[in-house]
Amino acid sequence: MLSETSAATVRATLPAVAASLDEITQRFYDRLFTAHPELLRELFNRGNQASGDQRRALAGSIAAFASHLVDRPDDRPDAMLARIAHKHASLGVTAEQYRTVHTHLSAAIAETLGDAVTPQVAAAWDEVYWLMADTLVSLEARLYARQGVEAGDVWRDWVVVDRAEQTADVTVFRLRPADGSPAPGFLPGQYVSVQTELPDGARQIRQYSLICAPGSDVLSIAVKRVRGERGPDGEVSAHLHTRVRAGDRLRVSAPYGDLVLDATDADTPLLLASAGIGVTPMAAMLQQLVAEGHRGPVTVVHGDRSPAAHALRADCDLLIGKLPEAVAHYWYEDPDLRERADGAATAVHTGLVDLTGIPLLPGVRAWLCGPLPFMRAVRGQLLARGVPASDVHYEVFGPDLWLGAS
Template sequence: MLSPQNAPVVEATLPVVGAAVGDITARFYERLFEAHPELLRDLFNRGNQANGTQRQALAGSIAAFATALVAHPEQRPDAMLARIAHKHASLGVAPEQYPVVHEHLFAAIVEVLGEAVTPEVAAAWDEVYWLMANALIALEKGLYTGAGTGPEALWRPYTVVARLLETDDVATFLVRPADGGPLPATTPGQYVSVQVELPDGAHQIRQYSLSGQPDGALQFSVKRVAGTPDGEVSNHLHAHVGAGATLLLSPPFGDVTLAEGDGPVLLASAGIGCTPMIGMLSHLAATGSTRRVISVHGDRDQLAHAFRADLQQLTAKLADAEAHVFYEQPAGEWPAGRTGLVDLAGVEVPAGTTAYLCGPLPFLRSVRGQLIAAGVRPADIHYEVFGPDLWLGAEA
């Protein structure tokens, strides 16, 4: 899809742009929020902006997209953009926001690279941007249509009907549509966006995985995060939201979902990464699945392990399932072979296994490597990461 005249220009300048893309994205966000402070207040995650992970993710996605175009100029790598599109749809990103991003991104490129940005170079990277933007716009349009909504009507009020404390730092919220209407269709592994109004008037948004399948309700779980602004939404939910409260939720989105079939499945998680895995396990148990199911979870200790009892109960309901739990600092007696970080050496991974991973990036890297060494195809390993995806393209 990259034009013949621009492909060699992008290839020649990719090392320069790639080396400076971190500075470019930092300047881009500075410009964007100077011109549109409402975007930082009501759309972008202030925690991810403060810790720099959003800038890293944007830089990585631009570099990965441009590299893919150079390697295969006749193709548009839509598959690698699916994750971004799902996140954008869950935030209500609209097509008219892309020209705004273009304006400030290209101004940042000129500021950082200066005279190196000739008209020829600008035209080539303009094509890269719009290939990426138009691909996302098309993907997001399809997601909105599938959800029966649009960016202008994304948020729906839900009533909290119950709140359950899983651990000292993890709370589960059960919610039903406040309008009495039907629940949206869901797929195991998806997440919802939750929008809350904070004391300073900001409307901040966070994504939380669906962590079960209760009758007549949606269920998501929130781990309390330390620090400000990193934990401003999770702490608000823990401190101020209980039964009877109203929350604004998006429809469910997410590109890492449990595929139908009868082949073996491995669900690997660490910490609060257990939430989408419990959602998948709940679905498998509710449908009476006869698939071979292997659950692997790592945590600090038993008290920090959310859904510990659910993991045991759901595993017992399945015809062919097993669970392997690792604790770094177990309380009381615990098998030595299950003490420390997750180690798949003692886990038999059947041929044809499809794996789903969720947890911190070091965990994902480690487990993915172990699965590949065990014979699992890279294409059959799917991962979900909370927050900006700093691993974009790593599974290719």
Template sequence: MLSEPSAATVRATLPAVGAALGEITERFYAGLFAARPELLRDLFNRGNQAAGTQRRALAGSIAAFATHLLEHPERRPDAMLTRIAHKHASLGVTPEQYALVHEHLFAAIADVLGEAVTPEVAAAWDEVYWLMANALVAIEKRLYEEAGEPGWRRWEVVERVTETADVTTFRLRPVDGGPVADFRAGQYVSVRVELPDGARQIRQYSLSGAPDTDVRQISVKRVAGDAASPDGEVSAHLHARVREGSVLELSAPYGDLVLDADDDTPLLLASGGIGVTPMVAMLAHLADAGHRAPVTVVHADRSPVDHALRTDQEAYAGKLADAGVHLWYERDVPAGAHAGLVDLARVPVASGTRAYLCGPLPFMRAARTQLIEQGVAPADMHYEVFGPDLWLAQQG
């Protein structure tokens, strides 16, 4: 909870600070990487930095946290903090790095706002920062303690499967031959690879196989760049260079988009494109557990040939006692599927449904709106964003 003097100062300065956060975060990253270039090379996603999405996500999370402190001083925004902490834990972020971030972030604030940063203003925003940072450190400490295999572990690719023209599945076993801990359906792992220029870049990929097997399975979409962002460095590397026998470094599983429902809870699993990956793991778990309540499966894609893991998705759904599969395609629509964009008004949604969403932001925004219109409570909707969470400030 913010002290009363700091709360008053933050409330008075939030409009100005919020309006400048885009420039502040841009200067923050520039200063941080000038001082510590190895962080950009080996920790931060260079593609997200080039596209500016990480800066926007950081600005949004700071503004959302400060706003929450003012509007709900009696409680902490744990949903938002937990989502960030899982990502940090998957990257191996340490408590010491928060002091480094503080140094460069507050230098950027002073640089951008100049004389407006009085000692009182600096102290108030310093309090905001450390409330957020210390909360994240505590959550990340717990996550590290809970992880069955903390740190980086070497895994050998034992099978490579082409799913579509731009999606490949990699199945891996630990090089050390040790046990493979279960994960919770919906979680992801970080994958660290060494690129040709020597950089050791890290990306997160949802685990797309059943949770209780002796392998880890990830299904990777090759990211094609455009005018606003470059090609995906790591996904291109995995597609072009990684074969059976290759070795990758993986983190322990993390992520808060996990099934949390008993056998009486109706579920809706909605995915778009490569967002299908955590949903397949969820379906595998539900099939194995013999889930009895209704499960509604919704997926949208460009066409049937672009729909990765469709066979697995339909096979697991077919093992459930009460499941319906609803597919939307933009072209080459087969019999039984729908044309165009997802319209959940055409899908029966049982009372008390808990929904899980994963896919592009426009898809998830539309699905969330349609589900609310169907009577699904906002608290019963959970989502995963691949990459910086630009939805975080709105949904946290």
């Protein structure tokens, strides 16, 4: 709960802080990495730092959290905090690191805003920070306990059983615990973090959705090779594609992630919408629906550049065929008509995903995963057609730049 005094101070200063957040977060990361260069090499995503995405995501989360507190001082944005907590747990973040962040974030605010940061202002924003940090530490502690690990101790050695190229840019890796222990349990839609040591000695971490069914000792991930459009190619995905082979070892975290099919009734109408590599959690969810004998209508929507680029299509088509009331709609920006093999329950379209004309039954619940413009567009279409925002769930691969605007 934000105190009344602090709520008034934060409300009065939020416009100035929000206007300066880009500079504040830039100063923060400069200070943090100067004092702790190992964090950039071993915890933070160097690609997202170089592009500025991580800075914008941090600014968005601060603004969203502070705005929520001043509007509803007795409430906290649980969905946003849960998503951050899952990501932090998959990285092995500890309570001590929040104190480190506080030191450098407070200094960055003071440096940027100067004399405007009076003791009262500093105390109010400290209260905001620690409300957010303490809640995250508590959530992360529960996530660690659920996996039976100590705080931050999420890493284990796994062996690559085999690899298979799905498309020109997507490779599936099957992994088994190196010590022969059972694979940890997970919920379809969750992901693991993979830590790789790169040629320059840096150990970088990326998250990949699990595409297999729970209960197996061998877990599968699909890795898309990131080809840079706004910057350099993805260094971790390139390393996995070009250097990692069967028999190699990888450091893999316990599974985390909050985009899961939660307690859906067997007759509930569902919409699973994805684009590009966002298909990966949907593949696992379809396996869950088949295993649980889901009877209700399931509409699968996917957008991609072309049929050749559509990863896991054969797997998803097989699962869709096992559900009694499932249909699929695929959109391709550049369709190759020679590869268009429409199944009886599949419709293929040209262009971008458009839900116009796609039946949405009352009570439909939707799960989205893909690039941010895709999810914004699909979510907007769903809301315009009367689907409650609380029934539209999403996952962002990378920094969640939606936090301040969703």
